[in-house]
Amino acid sequence: MLRRIFLPAILIILGYGFWVSPDFKEIAAGVAIFLFGMITLEEGFKAFSGGTLEKILKKSTDKLYKSIGFGFVATAIMQSSSLVSVLTISFIGAGLIGLTQGIGIILGANIGTTTGAWLMAGFGLKVKISAYAMPMLAFGVILIFQKAKSIKGIGYILAGLGFLFLGIHYMKDGFEAFKETIDLASFAVDGFKGLLIFIGIGILATVVMQSSHATIVLILAALSVGQITYDNALALTIGANIGTTITAVLGSLSSNIDGKRLAGAHLIFNVVTALVAIVLMNQIISVVDVISDFIGIANDNHTLKLAVFDSLFKVMGVIMFIPFVDKLVKFLESNLKGKEKQEVESYESVQYLNDSVLELPATAMAAIVRETKHLYINAFEIIAHGLNLKRTNILSEMELEDVIKEGYSKNIVDIDDFYEHRIKGVYGEIIDFATQAQSKMSPEDIEDLYALKIASRDIVDAVKDTKHLQKNLVKYKNNLNNHIQEQYDGIRIGLAELLRGIDVVSKMSEEDEIIVLLSKMKVNMQRYDILANGTLDNLIRNNLITNEMATSLMNDSAYAYEISKHFIAMAEIIFIDVSSDIKNLGEDMLISDEEVDKILEKGD
Amino acid sequence: MGVKKFIELVTETLGLDEMKKSSKKKSVKNLLKKLNSKKDAISKRLKAKLSKKKTKELNEEMEIIQFQIKKGEVILKKLNS
Numbered sequence: 001m002l003r004r005i006f007l008p009a010i011l012i013i014l015g016y017g018f019w020v021s022p023d024f025k026e027i028a029a030g031v032a033i034f035l036f037g038m039i040t041l042e043e044g045f046k047a048f049s050g051g052t053l054e055k056i057l058k059k060s061t062d063k064l065y066k067s068i069g070f071g072f073v074a075t076a077i078m079q080s081s082s083l084v085s086v087l088t089i090s091f092i093g094a095g096l097i098g099l100t101q102g103i104g105i106i107l108g109a110n111i112g113t114t115t116g117a118w119l120m121a122g123f124g125l126k127v128k129i130s131a132y133a134m135p136m137l138a139f140g141v142i143l144i145f146q147k148a149k150s151i152k153g154i155g156y157i158l159a160g161l162g163f164l165f166l167g168i169h170y171m172k173d174g175f176e177a178f179k180e181t182i183d184l185a186s187f188a189v190d191g192f193k194g195l196l197i198f199i200g201i202g203i204l205a206t207v208v209m210q211s212s213h214a215t216i217v218l219i220l221a222a223l224s225v226g227q228i229t230y231d232n233a234l235a236l237t238i239g240a241n242i243g244t245t246i247t248a249v250l251g252s253l254s255s256n257i258d259g260k261r262l263a264g265a266h267l268i269f270n271v272v273t274a275l276v277a278i279v280l281m282n283q284i285i286s287v288v289d290v291i292s293d294f295i296g297i298a299n300d301n302h303t304l305k306l307a308v309f310d311s312l313f314k315v316m317g318v319i320m321f322i323p324f325v326d327k328l329v330k331f332l333e334s335n336l337k338g339k340e341k342q343e344v345e346s347y348e349s350v351q352y353l354n355d356s357v358l359e360l361p362a363t364a365m366a367a368i369v370r371e372t373k374h375l376y377i378n379a380f381e382i383i384a385h386g387l388n389l390k391r392t393n394i395l396s397e398m399e400l401e402d403v404i405k406e407g408y409s410k411n412i413v414d415i416d417d418f419y420e421h422r423i424k425g426v427y428g429e430i431i432d433f434a435t436q437a438q439s440k441m442s443p444e445d446i447e448d449l450y451a452l453k454i455a456s457r458d459i460v461d462a463v464k465d466t467k468h469l470q471k472n473l474v475k476y477k478n479n480l481n482n483h484i485q486e487q488y489d490g491i492r493i494g495l496a497e498l499l500r501g502i503d504v505v506s507k508m509s510e511e512d513e514i515i516v517l518l519s520k521m522k523v524n525m526q527r528y529d530i531l532a533n534g535t536l537d538n539l540i541r542n543n544l545i546t547n548e549m550a551t552s553l554m555n556d557s558a559y560a561y562e563i564s565k566h567f568i569a570m571a572e573i574i575f576i577d578v579s580s581d582i583k584n585l586g587e588d589m590l591i592s593d594e595e596v597d598k599i600l601e602k603g604d
Numbered sequence: 605m606g607v608k609k610f611i612e613l614v615t616e617t618l619g620l621d622e623m624k625k626s627s628k629k630k631s632v633k634n635l636l637k638k639l640n641s642k643k644d645a646i647s648k649r650l651k652a653k654l655s656k657k658k659t660k661e662l663n664e665e666m667e668i669i670q671f672q673i674k675k676g677e678v679i680l681k682k683l684n685s
Contacts, residue, residue, distance in 0.1 A: 512638035519668045588679060589635075591671045599667045 010208060027174030027218075034167025034214050040140075041160025042083045044153045061101040064325060068318065071108020079116055079164070081109040081244065082211060085266065086359060089252055089259040093356040094363035095370050099329050102262045107269065107318045107325075110241075114311040116213045120168065120220045121303040130169035136162030149442070167214075171221040190231070195278065198232045202239015212244035216310065220303050230302040234285070237310055238274045245270045256354050261332040268328065273317030288312060350374070350426055353433045361445050364437035368452050371430050372459070372574050373506070378422040379459045383563065384499060385413040386466040387473065387492050394499050404492045412474055415467040423463055430456050455573040458566040465566070469559040472552045483544040487530065487553055491560045494528035498564050505571050514576055518568055519591045525564040526596045530557045629683045636676045643669045 017024040060070040071088075075081045088105045091097045097105075136158045143155025189197055206215045216237060223233045245267040252263035277284060288309045289299075297304045321328070351374050352367040384391045388407040396403075434449050441449060473492070476484050501521050508514050530536045536554060539545045545553065572590065591599070646666050650659065 510638070512635055512642060515635075515672060516639075516642070516665065516668055519672065520665065523664065523668065589672055589675055591668060591675075595671050599664060599671075602663075602667060 023174050023177040025174075026170055026177065027221075030167045030170030030172075030174055030221075031209060031214055031218060032167070033163050033170060034217060035209060035211060037160045037163025037165075037167055038080055038082075038211060038213065039160075040156050040163055041078065042080055044156030044158075044160055045078050045083060061097050061105065064100065064104045064322070067101045067104025068108035068111075068322075071105035071110075072112040073108075074105075075109040075112025076115040079119075080211075080213065081113045084109040084112070085262075086356075089262055089356045090359040090363045092258040092262055093256050093352070093354050094367040095352055096363065096366050099258050099261055099265075099332065100325060102258070103265045103269075103325055103328065106262065106266050107321060110269070110314050111311070111318055113213060113216075113244075114307070114314055117216050117220065117307040117310045120217050121307040128169075130166055133162045133165035133169065136165065168217060168221065171218055172224065175221050175225045175227050194232060195235045195281065198235030199239040199242070199274070199278070202236035202241075203243040204239075205236070206240045206243025207246045212240040215240035215243065220306060223306060224303050230305065233302065233306050234281070234309055237306065238277050238313070241270050241314070242274050252356070256352075256356070257336060259354075259356050261329075261336050264332050264336055265328055269317065269321055273313070273320070276317070276320065277313050284309065284312060284316075350429045350433075353429055358433075358437055358440070361437065361441045364433075364440070365445060365448060365452075368430060368434055368437065368449065369574060371426065371433075372452055372456050372570075375423065375426050375430065375456055375459050376506075376570065376574065378426065379463050380499060380503070382413075382415060382418045382422065382463050383466045383495070384408070385418070386415045386463075386470045387495055388413070388477075389492065389496055389499075394496050395503055400493045400496050400500075403496050404489055412470070415463070415470060419463055419467070423460060427456055427460050451573045455570040458570040458573075462563045462566040462570075465559045465563045469556050469563070472556050476549070476552070481545060481549065483539060484549045484553065487535070487539070487545075488556070490528065490530075491556060494524065495560055495563060497524060498567060502567055502571050505575050508575075511576065515589050518571060518576075521564070521568050522591060523596050523599055525561060525568065526593075526600060528564075529561050531561075629680065632676055632680050632683065636673060636680065639669055639673050639676065643673065 014028060017028065061067040071084060074087075075084050078084065085106060088097075088102050088109075092099065092102045140155045140157070140159025140162055143151050144159060146152055146155065202215060202219075205218070206212050209215060219228070219233050219236045219240070222228045223230065228236070245263070249263045249267060252259040288305055291308050291312065292299070292301075292305050295308075297308065350371055352370040354367075357363040357367040381391055384394055385408050388409065389403060390406060390408050393403045393406055431453060434453055438446055438449060469491070473488055476488050479485055498521060501517055501524075505514050505517055508517070526532060531554060536550065536557070539553075540547075540550050643666065646662050646669070650662055650666070654662070
């Protein structure tokens with residue numbers, strides 16, 4: 001209901017404002033151009049986020065102070081805490097960083113936004129800023145029309161800065177002209193009442209503009225021409241700081257639970273800092289005066305003093321919160337619970353794919369890798385149970401001969417049911433998500449994405465093959481013919497060994513170990529192939545099994561071979577290709593079929 | 605000069621392609637180093653008295669590693685050329 005009224009109300013107010021005052025129109029246009037500049041700037045930085053930004057983020061967030069530093073630097077460079085928040089939510093969504101690191105970045109970003117106030121107060125209001133805007137816009141737009149992604153990115157950044165400067169120019173001009181007709185300063189309210197009213201206006205303005213940066217620039221522009229008092233400007237700044245959390249809350253709506261927790265942390269941090277600032281307002285103002293005197297800011301230079309206030313207030317908040325970050329994480333984890341608490345559901349639905357990770361190709365890719373691993377974990381369990389093996393026994397150090405003796409269940413496991421609940425849905429979502437993510441990716445990324453799709457398909461095919469294999473495993477389990485029983489036990493041992501090996505690979509970090517182990521599995525796969533090793537011929541020739549048994553064994557041996565092949569191929573992609581230093585070398589380094597034959601011949 | 609040509613020139617002048625190649629070379633070299641030390645370790649173990657099964661297993665692993673070292677060297681040669 002509120003949402004429906006909100007937009008028309010804003011439009012009506014704007015329309016009325018334009019009708020009664022052409023200067024208001026100029027200010028509003030300035031804000032609009034400024035906001036458009038921010039959108040353009042964000043677009044430009046996203047063009048460079050294909051790898052560099054992610055790598056820096058990964059390396060610079062392992063400690064809290066590093067996360068805060070990263071948040072500060074990133075926001076100071078990009079001049080947008082919203083973009084940094086959205087990126088952080090995206091990284092958390094993809095599981096690349098944890099909530100603690102995310103909170104660190106948000107704290108740093110809060111301090112980073114103060115650089116905007118300093119730039120505006122120290123430079124934007126003193127220099128004819130539009131003189132810089134025009135060439136930037138002209139160069140920027142030319143570059144935007146180029147095909148190369150990096151050139152386009154530079155174009156967007158230049159144009160974005162150009163629009164920001166132009167917006168500031170219009171806001172400043174608008175307020176100067178506005179002053180001649182209406183004196184907004186006459187509406188100034190003193191005391192605590194005034195503080196609360198202007199905090200409210202600051203919140204509202206930031207919610208409407210979705211940018212505290214724009215609000216602060218607007219406050220500075222109004223303050224520079226004396227349209228608002230210094231005290232009211234301080235209150236507006238506090239309000240802008242609360243209002244900005246709305247952007248993070250809205251951004252987190254499409255994110256996973258950690259993204260929502262991060263938005264919660266942002267909200268708590270900003271509101272608590274604002275409350276403390278309100279309580280200690282007089283003391284903070286005194287400290288601002290002392291600092292301003294110390295760094296040589298004139299007593300009547302309210303714009304620079306506002307920048308000092310903005311910095312002091314935010315730094316104070318961060319220092320206040322640092323000791324409580326862990327407690328804040330615990331509080332958010334215990335009070336904001338997602339679907340993950342239902343274990344069954346986490347198996348059946350996707351865990352890492354959400355709209356927030358689609359923001360960047362790298363986070364989308366990381367999320368798909370993790371989801372494919374999730375699919376593999378589900379498939380591992382289904383295959384183990386389908387072969388009537390206990391997952392825990394496979395993962396233990398138990399002798400494989402003993403593993404196959406202790407069955408999972410006396411009843412036949414319904415693979416179809418498992419497939420419907422734990423594979424089909426997740427697989428479908430991976431493919432659908434990959435298609436969406438592809439639109440923002442480079443050709444190299446698309447190649448990696450294609451490999452991941454193949455890995456998912458390998459997993460699905462392995463499960464389907466297990467279903468076919470299960471039929472005869474059950475049929476010949478208690479058969480009186482020892483030879484056929486022995487062969488099916490051999491198939492189960494071979495596959496149990498494969499599952500154990502793949503699990504070891506999934507936990508390894510040394511690439512040489514992974515490559516050697518996968519090659520060993522390839523050798524074993526061939527060794528257990530009874531068509532290739534002559535076992536089947538021998539059984540038939542010596543009439544040890546019936547023709548029907550021979551046909552079943554031949555088919556099932558082929559299924560077992562296919563399961564191994566699919567799982568090894570999948571492991572190559574998700575445990576080597578997409579995340580290691582020797583990316584794309586996996587296939588070249590694994591031994592070929594001819595080499596496997598040579599090794600087996602030598603062994604015999 | 606077109607933008608594409610300009611980018612190619614900058615890439616060439618700054619040696620960005622070489623950088624990419626050399627980081628891949630470094631990875632392969634590291635991998636080869638690890639494989640060689642693994643090979644040495646197996647050789648040492650093979651000199652000790654072991655069960656027939658274990659000896660067979662180690663011999664097989666040795667074969668695999670030798671094939672992989674050869675493959676790594678081919679890749680390195682290609683990157684160097």
